[in-house]
Amino acid sequence: MAAYDVVVIGGGPAGYAAALAARQRGASVAVVERERAGGACVNFACIPTNILMESASTFLDARELDVMGVFSAGEQFSLGRATARAATLVEQVARGVEMMLRRQGIESVLGRAAFRGPNSIDVALREGGTEVVEAGAFVIATGSRWEMEPIPGFPDDRVVTPDVVQHMIEAPSTVLVLADTDGHVPFGAEYAALLATSGSEVTLATSRESLLPALDADLRPAALDGLAAFGVRVLQGARAVRGNDRAISLGTADGDVEVQADLVVVADPRRPSLEGLEVERAGVTASPYLSVDQTCRTNVPHIFAAGDATGGALLTNAASHMGEVAGTNAAGGEAYARLGSIPKFLHLTPECGWVGIDEASARQLGYDVMTGTADLAFNARAMALGARTGVVKVVAERELGQVLGVHVVGPAVDGILALAAFAMQAEIPVAELAGMVQWHPTIGESLAEAARRAQ
Amino acid sequence: MATEIVIPKLGMTMEKGTLTEWLVPDGQEVAVGDLVFHMETEKIEMEVEAEAAGIVRQAVPNGTTLPPGGIVGYILAAGEPMPALSPAATAGAAASVAPVANSVPVSAGTASMLEGGRIAASPIARRLAREAGLVLAGVAGTGPGGRIVEADVTAAIAAPPAAAPSPATAPRTPVSPPREVLASPLARRLAERFKVDLATVPGTGPNGRITLADVEGAAGHPVDQPGGAPAEQHRPGDIIPVRGMRRVIAQRMHGSLQEMAQLTMGIDVGMGAAVDLRGRLVEQWAGQGLRPTYTDLIVKALALALCDHPLLNAEFSEEGIRLLEHRHIGVAVAVEGGLLVPVVRDADVLTLREIAAETNRLAGLARAGLVLPDDMAGQTFSVTTLGASGVDFFTPIINPPNVGILGVGGVRDGVAWEGDRPVRTSVMTLSLTIDHRAVDGAPAAAFLGTVRDLLESPYRLMS
Incomplete structure (x- = not known):
């Protein structure tokens, strides 16, 4: 039997952040992981997606290299090469996580955990046998798993999740991507763009009113134009109702639409992954998510939870933040989770992202709203990058000058989003954002410009 | 010669002071050391x-707020005229009156004050002074233009307060130096507005930094941070500040009733089939940890009924009545100190299972205070439930800019007649409030009837 101050169940972003935070406070820490360190983020989601999207957007850029004075490059795209590269890099990142934990003196236990009682778990070890592990505090960070509902009439084996696409060698000729995402970030858009780049005829459908409901309405057309440039057909307000061997019927307000599909990619249907954990034996209630308070405590004071298992924002950055809070508190510290100003980002061309709320939401919530926009078409760096469109929009309230949201579409706008997220998390007033001095020419300058125009 | 009376600078973070009350009437004679005014x-x-x-x-006059160094008056010789008020005249004036009580050791001197009341001092001098709790206004500057340098x-x-050149400048009751408080800029602004002393606010940000939400909490509203400091116990005689969530609720509800012509009507719904269906779903979904509520059935019924009655899914504005394309249902959730209305988007196209999740x-x-702001905006209709509290009928208030809201009562036993025989039934009362500017009674009643029919034949909710 082994005993630790803190045992973290799950080695994804929430889990390793929790383990590192607890270890940093001097606690003895073990992480129980049933598959491979890194969780969904490293193995099936953020990391492989980002690597593959870099291949896709490089290909798109390469088509216009002659404008830059570069010739004879980028005529073909090989999905097989791109996925092979992604697999290699994912392996490196996962090993990096394992090594980082080991260097910090955090024990890794490979196996499946099940609670015995409030202070102990059984771990069915991957190498065989069972080990009892005791702890003064637990952090449950088991994440979420994809769970697909079948489409009546369409073969189940041709409805797949993104992890299957990540290992494809050749793209199917017709694909329907369904992007109904709980967490407002439609990762399906990235897979639609990737497959379209690879030569598939792609339809991207969402049953929601808008593919990007949380992005400010002023910026949505630019983001959708970007998808059209990849060759993706977008259907909003369309829900898959039934299928036959080769096609899917989508119900829309204007009647049914039939879409050819050799394959259906369901982007992000997630449910908390708690099966077999027997949390109720520790007195923890799950319904189906684990409810936590701002300190990431469950209803049992020494048992914490973080990341997707809590419903949270179903995003890696939220999971890491909650993990750090949970780990700190599990080791006797004091920290509080704040998810209101975490950035959201899609690695498309143009890139698109936001942090906070849009103008319409701010007005509906009763704020005295002021907005400012800057057109990236006049940003010298954006011009050098060859971009034709791009917008930065700042949403703020008048009373205190609080920045409520920043929305961006354009080239290299992750820099703007990083600045905006920092300013909002640090609660810097919009006037100070407006006075910020940047290097020239950079994309970041446009954030200050939009802030200056906010009135 | 005229001596200026100024607002003294007390600590690095002081941006302004308010002369709350003159303690000496205009024109009265004072001696050195007499109290002249009260400030905060x-x-x-x-x-x-x-x-x-x-x-x-x-x-x-009393109540004037000025930056440190701002002139509030003069001490004149008999018969001397009052000089013209000039901000430039504040230079060198800081030592003409001395702060009493409170604060920190002050030694006399002539600090050089820049425009806006900022004292000229080197960064190292500032840091040293801050660490020692020394007020720079009282330090004599020997650098260029009277700038205070490290040596000063x-x-x-090194000079003990007792050895200060003038007894009037020595504090009567020295206390600990003002604490350096870690707080976000917006938290400071709000604290100033709410007159909250930041030194008393527990910070929940990184390294205990005080955030906007912390100040809202300290101002009588712990609702934004349920995991943070425990709610205060209010006692009779207390005045609970109307801020944060409370203020938003107060403004929106009052605004709603002032602006709209609200009419509420009720209808009884036979819930027998819905009770059976929910019972079956509770069993069926138990393995997935999913427990459907009556509210979930009602959200779905409401969304489907809105498809048939688009006039109820609308916004009333100056331009006219705008019919909305999508059916986003706000579900009121009671939280500590108020309520929040997270939104189930496109509830008409979500399955019942998706709605429940x-x-x-x-x-x-x-309830955890972790809901994202994007999840709380955009509802086109709302539902609010008091059934668990034993209420059957009430008059819900519409969430602007919607034109309707549905109130849900508890499921209770009722009686129906089968011939001459009374049989026990399950009944629930729905209370619908509409904005009569946009919708009339008859179409509203028809809509309510559709909601009732869907709940009485709930298999239609399973499509």
Whole structure:
């Protein structure tokens, strides 16, 4: 039997952040992981997606290299090469996580955990046998798993999740991507763009009113134009109702639409992954998510939870933040989770992202709203990058000058989003954002410009 | 010669002081050391005494707020005229009156004050002074233009307060230096507005930094941070500040009733089939940890009924009645100190199972204070439930800019007649409030009838 101050169940972003935070406070820490360190983020989601999207957007850029004075490059795209590269890099990142934990003196236990009682778990070890592990505090960070509902009439084996696409060698000729995402970030858009780049005829459908409901309405057309440039057909307000061997019927307000599909990619249907954990034996209630308070405590004071298992924002950055809070508190510290100003980002061309709320939401919530926009078409760096469109929009309230949201579409706008997220998390007033001095020419300058125009 | 009476600078973070009350009438004679006025800053209250003897001439009324160094009046010799008020004249004036009480050791000197009341000092001098709790306004500057340099602060720290050149400048009751408070800029702004002393606010940000939400909490509203400091116990006689969530609720509800012509109607719904269906779903979904509620059935019924009655899914505005394309149902969730209304988007196209998962997720996050702002905006219609509290009928208030809201009562036993025989039934009352500017009674009643029919034949909710 082994005993630790803190045992973290799950080695994804929430889990390793929790383990590192607890270890940093001097606690003895073990992480129980049933598959491979890194969780969904490293193995099936953020990391492989980002690597593959870099291949896709490089290909798109390469088509216009002659404008830059570069010739004879980028005529073909090989999905097989791109996925092979992604697999290699994912392996490196996962090993990096394992090594980082080991260097910090955090024990890794490979196996499946099940609670015995409030202070102990059984771990069915991957190498065989069972080990009892005791702890003064637990952090449950088991994440979420994809769970697909079948489409009546369409073969189940041709409805797949993104992890299957990540290992494809050749793209199917017709694909329907369904992007109904709980967490407002439609990762399906990235897979639609990737497959379209690879030569598939792609339809991207969402049953929601808008593919990007949380992005400010002023910026949505630019983001959708970007998808059209990849060759993706977008259907909003369309829900898959039934299928036959080769096609899917989508119900829309204007009647049914039939879409050819050799394959259906369901982007992000997630449910908390708690099966077999027997949390109720520790007195923890799950319904189906684990409810936590701002300190990431469950209803049992020494048992914490973080990341997707809590419903949270179903995003890696939220999971890491909650993990750090949970780990700190599990080791006797004091920290509080704040998810209101975490950035959201899609690695498309143009890139698109936001942090906070849009103008319409701010007005509906009763704020005295002021907005400012800057057109990236006049940003010298954006011009050098060859971009034709791009917008930065700042949403703020008048009373205190609080920045409520920043929305961006354009080239290299992750820099703007990083600045905006920092300013909002640090609660810097919009006037100070407006006075910020940047290097020239950079994309970041446009954030200050939009802030200056906010009135 | 006229001696200026100014707002003294007390600490690095002081941005302004308010002359709350003159303690000497205009024109009265004072001696050195007499108390001249009472003032307050964000952090402290204090009395300021005269350093010169003469006749006090007030230049500003009670309640005037000025930056440190701002002139509030003069001490004049008999018969001397009052000088013209000039901000430039503040230079060198800081030592003409001395703060009493509170604060920190002050040694006399002539600090050089820049425009806006900022004292000229080197960064190292500032840091040293801050660490020693020394007020720079009292330190004599020997650098260029009277700028305070490191050596001046070192000397001032070395000189004990008792050895200060003038007894009037020595504090009567020395207390600990003002605490350096870690707080976000917006938290400071709000604290100033709410008159909250930041030194008393527990910070929940990184390294205990005080955030906007912390100040809202300290101002009587712990609702934004249920995991943070425990709610205060209110006692009779207390005045609970109307801020944060409370203020939003107050403004929106009052605004709603002022602006709209609200009409409420009720209808009884036979819930027998819905009770059976929910019971079956509870069993069927138990393995997935998913427990559907009556609210989930009602959200779905409401969304489907809105498809048939588009006039109820609308916004009333100056231009006209705008029919909305999508059916986003706001579900009121009671939280500590108020309520939040997270939104189930496109509830008409979500399956009942998806609705159950989504309402559960949103309600949990709302109660934990973790709900994302994007999840709380955009509802086209709302539902609010008081059934669990034993209420059957009530008059819900519409969430602007919607034109309707549905109130849900508890499921109770009722009686129906089968021939002459009474049989037990399950009944629930729905209370619908509409904006009569947009919708009339008859179409509203028809809509309510559709909701009832869907709940009485709930298999239609399973499509």
